[in-house]
Each structure stands twice: as structure tokens, then as C-alpha cells.
Amino acid sequence: MQSMSSEYVVELRNCTKIFPGVVALDKMQLAVKPGEILGLIGENGAGKSTLIKVLTGVHKPDEGEIYVNGQKQTFKNPNESAAAGIACVYQELNMEKQLSITDNIFINKWIKGPGGLLDYKTMHEKAKDVMSSLGQDVDPTQAAGTFGMGIQQMIEIAKAVLIDAKTIIMDEPTSSLGEKEVEQLMVTCRKLRDNGVGIVFVSHKLEELFELCDRVTVIRDGQYVDTRDIKDWDNDSLIAAMVGRTLDNLFPKEFGTKGAVALKAEHLVEGGVLDDVSFEAYRGQILGFAGLVGAGRTETMRAIFGADTLDSGKIFIDGKEVRIKSPSQAIQAGIAFLTEDRKGQGLVLAESIRNNLILANMKGFCNGPFLNQKRILERGRENIESLRIKTPSIDEIVGQLSGGNQQKVVIGKWVNTDAEIFIFDEPTRGIDVGAKIEVYNVMNRLVKQGKCVIMVSSEMPEILGMSDRVIVMRGGRIMATVDRDSKHFNQESLMKAAWGGTLDD
Incomplete structure (x- = not known):
């Protein structure tokens, strides 16, 4: 790394951070230039969160230095880091939803008028200006919680712009945004870059890094691996740097022996949610459920698992009809359900x-x-x-x-239960490439043992990579069932069915 420090707005040099039993960062390096978007990528547990916390003054490194504009800094707390011009927009937004946009932006940075009273007129004007500079024409007196995730995130970015941050760290900023909001965020990032702000963009999504970043830094197991200009990376080299091995096959599909029907659903109806859903899932196979958000895939699984109540329909396990009224009865019947929301429902x-x-x-x-x-x-x-x-x-x-x-x-x-039928709902959402492969290998093992695996996924490559058969849903109905050896086993056909089109034979 160049010794000419001042070409960087922020630089970490040989930073080490040790927690009991874990070296979270080991001689970590990072250097951000003014007016650049630096991608930061690494597997879960690579040390990204610790690195962010060191930069923002939450953790003090045990060794190593932090430089801001070439000046050595020691942060005792986040206020000192913010005063040095470093701001972070966290994945879990730090928002007081009942308070107005203005209050959120100016919290602890109030502008006072004569007599020490808060000068709301000036604050509302500034809040309106800073939000419109980020492309948001909003009323700053409205409660922040009345807006969607995209605008709430812009409020967080507005706080950073307001303190005149020279470095903004964005931690998985697109994880809960829709497509339009992601586009808006990218426009905002480019605008900030053009104004000379250095942005550290942390993401699991490789396509975002290629679309947005000037350079990308890869870290692995708490250590610095490499930084290159974006044109010098491609998907394969990034993944290899991240996991320390080449992943010739992102989807290590192994085939079991197709056995008997383990689970059969007949004419499942749940008012306004499921409309006559019937399907069969076999032992020794992975049955994929594809569809757009709100297609009814998770609802189908919740109904089978007894978490939601069906109005009518029958469920058979190994040929015998079962009446499942609660999740505990489903577990007794040999069904395991890995929910999409691991924090709220899984752990x-x-x-x-x-x-x-x-x-x-x-x-x-x-x-x-x-x-x-x-x-x-x-x-x-x-x-x-x-x-x-x-x-x-x-x-x-x-x-x-x-x-x-x-x-x-x-x-x-769930592997520790006596389950025969495993339902995985979005099993790899928010986890990195290396961890995904380990999850797929668990599925492979279950299938090899003759278990039945059902996988709900919004990621088309995952559905095509791992499924033996795919069911496509839309609006609570099944639109198509496609076998792996069918001519329709491809992204175009499955998307067509998900959008409501019919597939010819």
C-alpha cells in the first residue's frame, strides 16, 4: 500500500482486534480515496462488522493505526469518529420512527435560535434541502416511520451529509430495498462520490459491486486479501478471493434416488391466500418452489406446518392422511420447517x-x-x-x-429432529457464497439419506441449480410444475410462469 497517506480520506493500517477466543481482525488494511466508491466484500464472519466498528469508534483496535486525511487518529467513541468525518449507514436503520424527518436528521445536533429555543424553521428548511439533494421531495415535518425503507435510508444518509462526512460506510444498504429504491440509492451514491465523498459499500451482491464500485477490497477470516480496480475483477476471481478456493460449481447438486411420495397436498384453500394448491413431493429429491414475492409459497408451507389455518384441503404423509393443527403436531409428524426469518422465528x-x-x-x-x-x-x-x-x-x-x-x-x-420432510424457506438469504455451499451440501446429504426436501427460493439460479422439480406459484395458485429434464427447466420459462404466462407442452 502506498505510503503517501494523504491521498486517502481514511486508511486503516495493520489493525488487529481480538475478542475472547477470536481474532476478529488480523493486521487488517483498508484505504479509501476521496471521491471513490470502494466495495468491501467477504464471507459472513470475515470481519466486516468489526472493521466497520473500528472505523466508527465503537471498538478500539488492539494494534494498528487509523489515519484520516493523513492524520493519525484515535477514536474513543463514535462521536469522535463522526467529528473526524466518518459516518455509517447501518443495515438495521437507526431510526426514531415516531419523530419527524427533521428530528431524525438533527437529533443531538439541534440548531438553536435566540433564547436557546430550537429553531425548527431553519431545521425544516435544511432537512428539506438535504433530502432534495438526495433526490427525495418529502415533507420533513412528517414522521419518518410513515415512509418506506428507501426514504428511511435516505434520512440516514442525510444525517451523514449534514455532518459533512467525508467518508460514508454503507453496510449492506440494499438488503431490504425494492428494485426502484436500489436504483435511487445508486444514483445517490454516485452523486456523493462526485462531490468528493469516499464511500465504503459493503455488499453480498456481486452484481451491485460491478455496477457501482471503482475498486473492491476483499477480506477473509479477519485478514486483508486484495484490493483491485473493478475492471480487474470478475465474478470468479472475487469469489475465489473471498472463500480462498475456486468454486467451480456454485450449486454442488448431487442426485439422490427418487423414492415414494413423502408429502402430498390436495386442494389446499386458505381464503384470500391459497387457491386450490395440490402437489406431491418425493423422497430423495429437492422440490423447488419459485415465484415472485407474495406468490403464496411461504403461506403454503406455513399451512402445511400448522402455523396457519386452512379452510379446506387434505395433507398426506407417506400415503396416510394427517390433520396438522399446530407446529408441534407437524414436528411429531416428521416435518421440519426452516423459516425465512431466522432471527424472529428460528433462534x-x-x-x-x-x-x-x-x-x-x-x-x-x-x-x-x-x-x-x-x-x-x-x-x-x-x-x-x-x-x-x-x-x-x-x-x-x-x-x-x-x-x-x-x-x-x-x-x-432441525437436523437433530427425527424429521423426514425438510422445508427450507429462503435458506440462503443474506448469507455469503461459502456458507451457501455448505447449506446446499446439507440438502444433498438429506436427499442421499432418502429424506424429502422442499426449498422455497426467490433466487432463480438457486432454484435451477439445486431442484429436481420446480413448482411455480403466482397469486396463491400453482402455475406450472417443471421437471429437471424438461425443456422448460430454464430461467425464461419459470419467469414466464411466475408472471402468469402458460408454458406449452
């Missing part, structure tokens, strides 16, 4: 990995009335090894793990 974040792994099958780990700790420990260690959960110990609190590792704990929890 107890304040509990250890050890306890989360037995949540769905406590009975199976009991000797009489007591939990068999020896068996729990043995099985937990097996899960950690086979799922490659990155953790200092089995007693680590799940909330401390990265998103990808949390997802693996959810999978471990």
Missing part, C-alpha cells in the same frame, strides 16, 4: 449454540426427566463440525455469530 438469540441446537427436539435428548448433557455436547460438536459453524465454542451466544453461522445453527436444530 433464541440470547441462548447458546448448545441450547439452540436441541430446541426442536428436547425430548430426544432426555434421560427420564433430565437432559442428557453428554449426548447434547457430542451431538453439538458433530453439528459444529459437519455444518462448519465458525465459533470459539459450543457455548457461544447465538446472537454473537454472523448471519451465515446463525443460519447453520437453525439447520442443525
